Amino acid sequence: MDELKQLLENNRRWAEEIQAQQPDFFSRLAGQQTPRYLWIGCSDSRVPANQVIGLMPGEVFVHRNVANLVHHSDLNVLSVIQFAVDVLKVEHIIVCGHYGCGGVHAALTDQHVGLADNWIRSIRELYQVLRKQIDALPTESDRGDMLCELNVKAQVYHVSQTTVVKDAWARGQKLAVHGIVYGLKDGRAHDLGVSLDNADDADAVWPITPAD
Ligand code: CO
Numbered sequence: 001m002d003e004l005k006q007l008l009e010n011n012r013r014w015a016e017e018i019q020a021q022q023p024d025f026f027s028r029l030a031g032q033q034t035p036r037y038l039w040i041g042c043s044d045s046r047v048p049a050n051q052v053i054g055l056m057p058g059e060v061f062v063h064r065n066v067a068n069l070v071h072h073s074d075l076n077v078l079s080v081i082q083f084a085v086d087v088l089k090v091e092h093i094i095v096c097g098h099y100g101c102g103g104v105h106a107a108l109t110d111q112h113v114g115l116a117d118n119w120i121r122s123i124r125e126l127y128q129v130l131r132k133q134i135d136a137l138p139t140e141s142d143r144g145d146m147l148c149e150l151n152v153k154a155q156v157y158h159v160s161q162t163t164v165v166k167d168a169w170a171r172g173q174k175l176a177v178h179g180i181v182y183g184l185k186d187g188r189a190h191d192l193g194v195s196l197d198n199a200d201d202a203d204a205v206w207p208i209t210p211a212d
Pocket of ligand 1 (some may be wrong): 042043066073098100101102103104174200
């Protein structure tokens with residue numbers, strides 16, 4: 001209970017500090033949220049969405065799960081995307097992976113974690129298809145980094161293939177999907193160059209080519 005008390009004490013101080021700087025901050029946010037961004041990131045405690053991109057409460061809508069995955073049948077992530085695009089009208093969806101991701105590493109090494117093995121199965125399959133280029137890298141850390149990047153690219157593609165995003169583009173709604181990867185060691189996020197703002201360019205970001 002002492003730990004909870006400490007957290008609530010932290011919360012009290014945080015709320016007071018913000019209120020001191022902007023007296024109407026919470027009352028304004030309570031009225032409505034108008035975030036321009038949807039963040040789809042890993043649950044990893046070291047990759048907090050708001051802090052990484054320097055945004056305050058109210059500025060980014062967030063979905064996080066193990067290894068930042070967008071499964072086509074995951075009602076949770078699909079509902080988040082639908083609400084963000086159709087109701088909040090976000091203009092950017094950012095898929096953020098991170099180097100040193102435990103989920104990606106477990107998929108790479110076929111490590112048995114438990115139930116989560118099923119969740120990260122698609123990363124394992126991505127690795128199996130792209131094994132030649134990944135295994136060509138010298139260290140396990142390099143191979144993990146590459147699989148983290150490839151996984152983000154795959155999820156950007158998955159976002160672009162959801163009915164919600166396809167429908168938004170079809171009706172001319174302004175919406176871009178981006179893929180970035182965050183470095184735990186230096187706190188820096190890098191653009192993977194797979195930004196999409198229309199359906200026609202989507203196939204180009206899927207990381208698997210016929211030659212693979
Ligand atoms: Co992770």
